[in-house]
């Protein structure tokens with residue numbers, strides 16, 4: 001069965017899914033995206049993802065290509081067409097197609113929208129979480145608006161590639177000696193004091209939706225949390241570390257730059273938080 005994509009109001013087989021070469025997303029990375037997780041046919045954290053989608057579009061003055069209501073219908077139809085119950089849904093909107101010129105087009109153009117969905121294996125993710133993953137550190141060379149979920153991702157791509165070459169799954173980005181976040185996830189440590197530490201919201205990081213929901217779990221569990229930058233040294237000396245994203249949920253980190261975190265195995269706090277996050281999403285989806 002071929003995979004289907006959604007492209008500008010049509011469902012088309014993936015191999016026939018194309019956009020115009022003068023789409024501003026293709027030429028200028030002038031667009032935004034979201035990645036949402038679907039488990040057993042239910043969208044996790046969808047309200048948060050749609051709110052951030054709207055914020056990213058507004059920050060770049062791109063009109064919403066379709067309403068949130070329509071977007072939810074498209075997601076459901078795309079999942080049905082692809083016969084997917086557990087999936088990662090990718091949606092992208094760009095300013096649209098116009099003759100190449102840096103400023104926004106003078107004539108109104110329709111924003112473009114595309115969506116794809118692919119199978120997500122939760123059991124595989126769970127077994128990865130049992131082993132824990134490795135990360136490397138890399139300089140954070142991104143622009144000053146990392147809070148916008150823009151499709152302009154070259155620094156993230158380069159950092160991820162460096163991680164892959166080192167046998168790691170993620171790169172923790174470092175600015176002024178502190179970890180801002182991962183190339184495609186948020187970064188957390190559990191200090192020796194037991195407090196959770198993660199970079200505060202602001203222009204320097206993407207406000208992860210998983211991060212946001214996990215903070216609610218953390219409050220329920222009455223775990224102390226400090227939203228502040230932490231240094232690479234602090235991370236090396238942490239009791240535990242983990243990362244969060246729609247694609248990883250809560251994923252224990254057992255090595256940073258090949259140095260063991262804690263005893264080199266996934267920690268108890270990370271394990272509890274992964275469970276708490278899953279339970280919350282299941283009950284709210």
Ligand code: PDD
Nearest residue numbers: 035183184185186206208209210245246
């Ligand atoms: N990335 N920080 C960055 C830079 C990200 O790209 C992501 C998500 C996150 C976590 O956000 P969330 O919890 O809402 O997934 C943080 C997606 C998964 C991606 O680019 O594939």
